[in-house]
Amino acid sequence: MKTLLLVDGSSYLYRAFHALPDLRNSVNEPTGAIRGVLSMLRKLHKDYPADYSACIFDAKGKTFRDDIYPAYKANRASMPDDLRSQVEPLLEAIKAMGWPLLVVDGVEADDVIGCLAQQATKQGVRVIISTGDKDMSQLVNEHVTVINTMPNAFRKGDEVLDIAGVEAKFGLKPTLIVDYLTLIGDTVDNVPGVEKVGPKTAVKWLQEYGSLDNIIANADKFTGVVGENLRKALDWLPTGRELITIKCNLDKFAGMPESFIPLQLQSQDTAKLSEIYARFEFKTWQRELGQPMLAQPNEPSQAQKGESTSQSGDLFGHVSSASASNQPKISHPNVQTAISYTPNTSRNFETILSKQQLDAWLAKLSQAELICFDTETTSLDPMTAKIVGMSFSVEAGSAAYLPLKHDYFDAPDQLDFAETLAKIKPILENERIKKVGQNLKYDQHVLANHGLTLNGITHDTMLQSYVFESHKTHGMDALAERHLGLSTIHFEDVAGKGAKQVGFNQVTVEVAAEYAAEDADITLQLHLAMYPQIAHDEKLNFIYSQIEMPSSGCLFTIERNGVLIDAEMLRAQSNEIGLKLIALENQAYELAGQPFNLASPKQLQEILFDKLGIKPTKKTPSGTPSTDEDVLQELALDHPLPKVLLEYRGLAKLKSTYTDKLPKMINATTGRVHTSYNQAVAITGRLASSDPNLQNIPVRSLEGRRIREAFIAPQGSHIVSADYSQIELRIMAHLSQDQGMLQAFANNEDIHRHTAAEVFGVERDAVDSEQRRYAKVINFGLIYGMSAFGLAQNLNIERSAAASYIERYFARYPGVKAYMQNTREEAKQKGYVETYFGRRLWVPEINSANGMRRAGAERAAINAPMQGTAADLIKLAMIAVANWLATEKLSGESLKSKLIMQVHDELVLEVPDSELELVKNTLPTLMQNVAKLSVPLLAEVGVGSNWESAH
Numbered sequence: 042m043k044t045l046l047l048v049d050g051s052s053y054l055y056r057a058f059h060a061l062p063d064l065r066n067s068v069n070e071p072t073g074a075i076r077g078v079l080s081m082l083r084k085l086h087k088d089y090p091a092d093y094s095a096c097i098f099d100a101k102g103k104t105f106r107d108d109i110y111p112a113y114k115a116n117r118a119s120m121p122d123d124l125r126s127q128v129e130p131l132l133e134a135i136k137a138m139g140w141p142l143l144v145v146d147g148v149e150a151d152d153v154i155g156c157l158a159q160q161a162t163k164q165g166v167r168v169i170i171s172t173g174d175k176d177m178s179q180l181v182n183e184h185v186t187v188i189n190t191m192p193n194a195f196r197k198g199d200e201v202l203d204i205a206g207v208e209a210k211f212g213l214k215p216t217l218i219v220d221y222l223t224l225i226g227d228t229v230d231n232v233p234g235v236e237k238v239g240p241k242t243a244v245k246w247l248q249e250y251g252s253l254d255n256i257i258a259n260a261d262k263f264t265g266v267v268g269e270n271l272r273k274a275l276d277w278l279p280t281g282r283e284l285i286t287i288k289c290n291l292d293k294f295a296g297m298p299e300s301f302i303p304l305q306l307q308s309q310d311t312a313k314l315s316e317i318y319a320r321f322e323f324k325t326w327q328r329e330l331g332q333p334m335l336a337q338p339n340e341p342s343q344a345q346k347g348e349s350t351s352q353s354g355d356l357f358g359h360v361s362s363a364s365a366s367n368q369p370k371i372s373h374p375n376v377q378t379a380i381s382y383t384p385n386t387s388r389n390f391e392t393i394l395s396k397q398q399l400d401a402w403l404a405k406l407s408q409a410e411l412i413c414f415d416t417e418t419t420s421l422d423p424m425t426a427k428i429v430g431m432s433f434s435v436e437a438g439s440a441a442y443l444p445l446k447h448d449y450f451d452a453p454d455q456l457d458f459a460e461t462l463a464k465i466k467p468i469l470e471n472e473r474i475k476k477v478g479q480n481l482k483y484d485q486h487v488l489a490n491h492g493l494t495l496n497g498i499t500h501d502t503m504l505q506s507y508v509f510e511s512h513k514t515h516g517m518d519a520l521a522e523r524h525l526g527l528s529t530i531h532f533e534d535v536a537g538k539g540a541k542q543v544g545f546n547q548v549t550v551e552v553a554a555e556y557a558a559e560d561a562d563i564t565l566q567l568h569l570a571m572y573p574q575i576a577h578d579e580k581l582n583f584i585y586s587q588i589e590m591p592s593s594g595c596l597f598t599i600e601r602n603g604v605l606i607d608a609e610m611l612r613a614q615s616n617e618i619g620l621k622l623i624a625l626e627n628q629a630y631e632l633a634g635q636p637f638n639l640a641s642p643k644q645l646q647e648i649l650f651d652k653l654g655i656k657p658t659k660k661t662p663s664g665t666p667s668t669d670e671d672v673l674q675e676l677a678l679d680h681p682l683p684k685v686l687l688e689y690r691g692l693a694k695l696k697s698t699y700t701d702k703l704p705k706m707i708n709a710t711t712g713r714v715h716t717s718y719n720q721a722v723a724i725t726g727r728l729a730s731s732d733p734n735l736q737n738i739p740v741r742s743l744e745g746r747r748i749r750e751a752f753i754a755p756q757g758s759h760i761v762s763a764d765y766s767q768i769e770l771r772i773m774a775h776l777s778q779d780q781g782m783l784q785a786f787a788n789n790e791d792i793h794r795h796t797a798a799e800v801f802g803v804e805r806d807a808v809d810s811e812q813r814r815y816a817k818v819i820n821f822g823l824i825y826g827m828s829a830f831g832l833a834q835n836l837n838i839e840r841s842a843a844a845s846y847i848e849r850y851f852a853r854y855p856g857v858k859a860y861m862q863n864t865r866e867e868a869k870q871k872g873y874v875e876t877y878f879g880r881r882l883w884v885p886e887i888n889s890a891n892g893m894r895r896a897g898a899e900r901a902a903i904n905a906p907m908q909g910t911a912a913d914l915i916k917l918a919m920i921a922v923a924n925w926l927a928t929e930k931l932s933g934e935s936l937k938s939k940l941i942m943q944v945h946d947e948l949v950l951e952v953p954d955s956e957l958e959l960v961k962n963t964l965p966t967l968m969q970n971v972a973k974l975s976v977p978l979l980a981e982v983g984v985g986s987n988w989e990s991a992h
């Protein structure tokens with residue numbers, strides 16, 4: 042039997058637009074709806090082969106239904122601009138893919154689909170309708186099936202609605218779907234139903250009476266409010282049914298095809314598709330066409346650039362009063378010019394198994410100006426990983442793999458490990474020979490584990506990607522697809538997955554060589570593709586070359602240094618917390634009136650909402666009452682059990698994450714704990730740490746502070762902590778150029794006391810502690826985009842009072858309000874904001890059609906320049922301190938003080954007592970002079986025998 046495949050393009054257009062994130066190309070054109078619909082069409086014909094096909098869209102303007110009912114679809118919002126701009130190029134792409142495209146004036150896509158389905162059914166042709174519209178279920182019969190291919194969190198695979206599928210979903214046969222929809226109405230199309238009649242009632246009535254006509258005929262038998270509502274709707278129901286019924290005979294409408302027979306896929310217009318894919322940067326699809334990779338136009342339009350009339354100054358047109366010697370000129374940003382790179386797809390890969398091959402490559406490496414270097418290892422743990430092999434590349438399309446420790450059965454003979462490392466050492470440690478790699482900090486650790494130093498590190502493709510597009514992923518495989526249009530061999534392809542995965546030393550040399558050599562080649566080509574685009578932009582180049590690359594070297598040293606931990610103290614704390622958990626568990630049982638599993642959401646729901654009768658405040662995606670932390674915090678204001686549960690959860694997390702785990706993480710060789718700092722994670726430029734995560738140790742609880750007491754200095758040394766005071770508020774003062782804030786910081790006033798005096802209208806000396814606390818919450822809350830509702834919750838006050846505080850705050854600090862508004866507008870135009878130094882902070886959801894996502898992006902856009910600038914400052918401070926420690930001499934000898942942690946806005950050092958005064962006195966000067974803002978930077982230093990006492 043032949044098949045006709047009909048796609049409801051309008052349904053998928055809107056669903057793709059709302060379901061996908063706010064995807065954009067490099068000149069800020071929205072691309073999500075185009076990508077979503079084209080992805081669906083590309084997949085559809087693979088999954089559902091058909092003899093005839095068509096993609097149908099609604100036409101512009103009114104339809105015959107508007108003549109029947111003028112209020113039809115009257116409540117539907119106009120098409121968002123970001124969606125409207127995607128419609129024409131999407132239609133062009135669909136036609137270029139060879140799909141027959143139908144748009145018939147005066148009718149809807151549903152009706153065109155209904156007519157074609159009826160034509161095909163009469164000729165014995167099977168019909169598949171691809172849509173997300175429930176109205177289409179009325180067309181289902183023994184020849185017609187409806188499928189929904191859009192992803193759903195509660196469904197695996199496609200939804201298939203044949204006759205049985207419709208009955209399972211709606212509880213009715215397809216022939217009753219029109220009657221069902223007429224009763225419940227359609228709020229999307231503004232078609233009223235019977236008031237108060239929902240799906241359950243409609244199904245019940247139709248199952249009992251068999252049809253809408255019978256329900257109407259027996260309307261006087263329906264009792265209660267619903268009966269009255271039914272009788273009120275009797276005159277309307279025939280009209281409602283006419284509006285909801287899909288018309289399957291539209292011969293009178295111009296543009297309706299006389300037959301479905303001509304609707305066959307045509308040959309692709311590859312040139313047109315390549316042009317569209319290039320414009321919207323669908324690089325993998327473009328490569329599949331076998332066409333040359335077309336570069337983006339060099340000059341985006343004014344609207345795409347988001348240019349303003351400001352001629353000079355920083356991101357928002359504010360002129361800085363001073364500039365640091367090591368920072369770039371701050372001028373108006375523009376989208377970087379796209380610089381085209383054509384990938385080399387040659388695979389001249391070599392496996393080095395002889396001394397002659399090695400010598401030839403060593404000669405090649407020693408003469409190269411830039412070499413790409415990568416290691417294959419035994420572990421992801423940088424402090425314990427050992428070398429299995431190395432790969433090199435000095436020109437695109439050519440690379441070599443040097444296997445050293447593959448030890449599976451019948452592995453080929455490999456060069457002597459120690460002898461080979463000794464030969465390679467001069468090249469690795471030669472500062473003149475520049476190196477590029479992907480996350481070279483890891484490779485530095487691996488070499489250090491063998492007593493080797495990697496010098497000459499000049500470029501890192503992971504950091505290039507992070508600087509260039511911080512909001513995307515930075516793994517090599519993803520980068521290759523994004524920037525080169527190339528698919529790569531994945532680690533799982535060579536080593537296996539899950540329980541069957543083997544160590545790299547067990548991968549055959551032949552397979553390993555192809556994978557490892559490709560890594561080196563692709564990484565070099567990524568550098569050739571990405572770095573020119575960064576170098577072309579003065580500010581991005583500053584972030585990359587003066588902040589991120591030097592930071593990587595500092596972090597390697599900090600990770601290598603590690604921190605000393607008092608394991609016995611942590612074990613004692615763990616025992617104490619364990620006793621507290623038992624006590625809290627018993628207290629929870631008493632409050633609940635029975636024992637239960639405190640870690641079970643299901644049991645917790647039953648206790649809180651069923652047994653204790655507490656009203657739920659939020660539901661999970663599956664519809665059950667939520668017991669997440671936000672809910673418990675809200676319930677804890679009025680109920681004792683949620684408060685106990687929160688305390689229990691907090692202590693249990695501390696115990697499992699820190700007091701139990703940290704002693705086990707002490708390195709057997711160094712006797713210290715070594716965290717890993719991840720640069721390419723946070724969009725704002727902040728570092729993240731893992732194994733252990735030092736950023737999340739709580740400082741507001743006694744138990745959290747006690748954990749920091751276990752971070753100790755060795756005998757004869759102290760812990761020194763240095764951080765910036767009120768850094769984000771100082772950055773806000775600079776960015777907003779608000780005169781009140783600038784003056785307060787210039788006069789070295791207590792900014793929270795100053796704000797309290799302004800907001801509450803009292804003299805500064807008269808501000809009490811409660812007023813200062815309120816002002817502190819307002820100061821920090823507003824820079825994080827806190828609303829009146831959020832402020833009211835935080836301060837436990839009426840929303841009207843919170844709104845009044847915010848209004849008075851902005852009246853006293855008008856520059857801050859203007860900054861926030863300007864930031865939103867700039868972010869909407871460009872898709873990103875910037876730090877003072879030029880770091881680009883992307884906010885992908887800033888133009889989202891989803892209100893909650895858009896509001897979240899607006900809050901992020903306001904705070905990101907402050908948090909990002911603070912991240913830049915602490916990195917510059919870390920670099921300055923590290924450089925000073927490396928060059929300063931005391932009594933003719935190098936300093937033994939060392940950086941051991943960087944946590945948020947804080948640097949932590951381990952300092953011998955003989956160097957303590959020098960370090961204490963020097964740190965503030967170094968940190969305060971890394972940049973010159975419109976307000977003075979203030980760095981404060983603390984000293985103690987442990988991390989906690991240094992505050």
